[in-house]
Amino acid sequence: MRCDLAQTLKEHGIKPSVQRMAVAHYVLATDEHPSADQVFAAVRRTLPMLSRATIYNTLNLFVQKGLLRELVLAPGKVVFDPKLDRHHHFIEDATGRIHDVPWDAVRVSKVDALEGFDVREYQVVMRGRASRRAH
Amino acid sequence: MRCDLAQTLKEHGIKPSVQRMAVAHYVLATDEHPSADQVFAAVRRTLPMLSRATIYNTLNLFVQKGLLRELVLAPGKVVFDPKLDRHHHFIEDATGRIHDVPWDAVRVSKVDALEGFDVREYQVVMRGRASRRAH
DNA sequence: ATGACGATTAGACTACGTCTAATATTGGAA
């Protein structure tokens, strides 16, 4: 996977660089939904001179190029999600923790027939308690 | 409607006050999805000494008491929505404008059967272009 | 009237994100 990273970036029209590789390495590998600051902290461990501006530039570039999705699910919580496959999201009331919900776990119908709207993408956002083991 | 405002607040366990009435009057009447600052600006026109802290206190109180819903639909855009009936949301890519989508316009199934999650509420968030007249 | 409690106020403060100007890196052309 490591050696494919540069390739993955190029496929999305992103010129690879040390910093971008490091960000991609972290953010594409994790199961978490990290915030910009979490990414900053994590990548900084391997690249201590990394600047805050670069993190934001890079994350925004990735979003723009379709490599990441930007999720805004709770006040003050912007979070990034590797855009591998479509899925929905479940947010725990108590902790704010975000879980992925498989695309097929719920079914949404009639979205395409929406009068007056041309839906490019959609997702279901659910809130509540995690009733069993944390997924 | 005007004279019921105090009653509405009390029904939600909120002690009425001049400031709270003014905020409620604006935020429950509008069709917009105003941000905290929009509410601040609007209510200030009638109550010029109103402080920023009061707006946030009041809006958060209303949310906590179930009178409003807090929507976080785009980065940096927290927005308030009178919690009258359930509905979904459609966000225009170009403008960020938020439209209500009637609850019955799409159908979501299987939400209650979600393994491991106890869903308290959910909504569908859609993004795309408004294809005809702005709803 | 008085005292206690809650609401409101102004303004300092924090956190997240953007902008700017200067420097460093890259890739291509000679």
Next chain:
DNA sequence: TTCCAATATTAGACGTAGTCTAATCGTCAT
């Protein structure tokens, strides 16, 4: 290889949304 232009990165200043604090004000029950 050397040079140039274009792009990426950096540090730190800046902007903005929202929170916190301490003091003041209002309300209500006694």
